[in-house]
Amino acid sequence: MVALTAAPAERKPRPPREAARGSRRQNRMTLIAWGFAAPFVILFLVFLAGPIVGSLAMSFTDFTTRDLQTPFNVNVVGLENYINLFQDPRFLRSLLNTFVFVVAGVPLTMGIALVVALALDKGIDRFRTVFRVGFYAPVVTSIVAIAIVWRFILQPDGLLNGFLSLFGIQGPSWLQDPAWALPSLVFMAVWRNLGTLMVIFLAGLQSVPKEHHEAAMVDGANVFQRFTNITIPALRPTLLFAAVITSIGFLQFFEEPYVMTQGGPLDATLSSAMYTFDQFGFGNYAFASASSYVLFLAIVLLALIQFRLLGRKQD
Numbered sequence: 001m002v003a004l005t006a007a008p009a010e011r012k013p014r015p016p017r018e019a020a021r022g023s024r025r026q027n028r029m030t031l032i033a034w035g036f037a038a039p040f041v042i043l044f045l046v047f048l049a050g051p052i053v054g055s056l057a058m059s060f061t062d063f064t065t066r067d068l069q070t071p072f073n074v075n076v077v078g079l080e081n082y083i084n085l086f087q088d089p090r091f092l093r094s095l096l097n098t099f100v101f102v103v104a105g106v107p108l109t110m111g112i113a114l115v116v117a118l119a120l121d122k123g124i125d126r127f128r129t130v131f132r133v134g135f136y137a138p139v140v141t142s143i144v145a146i147a148i149v150w151r152f153i154l155q156p157d158g159l160l161n162g163f164l165s166l167f168g169i170q171g172p173s174w175l176q177d178p179a180w181a182l183p184s185l186v187f188m189a190v191w192r193n194l195g196t197l198m199v200i201f202l203a204g205l206q207s208v209p210k211e212h213h214e215a216a217m218v219d220g221a222n223v224f225q226r227f228t229n230i231t232i233p234a235l236r237p238t239l240l241f242a243a244v245i246t247s248i249g250f251l252q253f254f255e256e257p258y259v260m261t262q263g264g265p266l267d268a269t270l271s272s273a274m275y276t277f278d279q280f281g282f283g284n285y286a287f288a289s290a291s292s293y294v295l296f297l298a299i300v301l302l303a304l305i306q307f308r309l310l311g312r313k314q315d
Helices: 016-058 080-085 089-123 128-140 143-153 159-165 178-206 210-218 223-234 236-251 255-260 272-282 285-310
Strands: none
Touching: 016 285, 080 285, 089 128, 089 178, 089 236, 089 272, 089 285, 128 178, 143 159, 143 178, 143 255, 178 236, 178 255, 210 223, 223 236, 236 285, 255 272, 272 285
C-alpha cells in the first residue's frame, strides 16, 4: 500500500509594496534597538575600550609625567618597556610574590570552601543559615576594617601570639618578618574569600542528582568513591568557574599588601598590581602600562590552562 503525501504548498511571492513595507519596519526596529543600546555603547567605548586601547599603545612609548605638558615629545620605543621590566629586580620579585600568592591561595581557598560547602549541604542541618551568613560576612566587609582587625591579631604582642604563648610557643613578628609576611597575607585572603566559593559550591552541590548517590550506595560504593566518581565530575563546571574567578582575584591582589604592609618588609609582599600602582604614582605611565599588560597576559594564560584541565568533557 502506497502512502499518499501532499505536496508542500508553494509560497506565494510577497507583493513588492508589502515587501518594502516590511523592510522599512525592520530598519525602524533596528534603529530603535540601537537607540536603546547607544548609551551603553558610548560609555563602553569612552570609559573602557578607549582607555584599554590607549594604555596598550602607551606601553610602546616613553610617555611619562613630564610629557603631560608637551605630549608631542612622546617617542615610540617598541618593546623597550617590556624588556626593561624583566630586567628590574623589583618587578621580578613582585611576579614571584604573586605566583606564590596564587599557587598557595587558590588551592587552599577552593579546598576549604568545598569542605565547608559539603558540611553545610550534608552534615549540618541546624543553624545552616547562620553558618552561611557567618562564612560569607568577610566578603562584604570593608577591607580596611578587616585589615585593622588582622593587624591587631598579627602584632608581635597580638592575639595570635598571645594564644601561642599559652602553649609555650613564641610567635614571630608576622607582618614584619619577610619569611612570614606573605604567608600571613595568604591566610587572610583565604579567610576573606572563602565565603564566595562556599556559596558557589553549595549551589553546585544542590544540582547533583541524589539518585546517582543512591544508586552508588546500592552498588556498595563508599563515601570517598561517591565523592570522587559522582560529586567531583558533576561539579566540574562549578570548579572551573571557581578556579578562574579565584585565580583572577589572587593575581590582582592589591588591597591586602597596600593596607597591611605597603609591600614590605623588603618587598616580601610586593604584588604585580601594587608594582604597577607604584609606577603610576612615580609618573612612569608607559612603564606602568607595560606592567599591567604583563599581568593581563598572565591572567589569560592561567585561565587557558584551567579551561584545558577542568573544561574537558568526560567520555
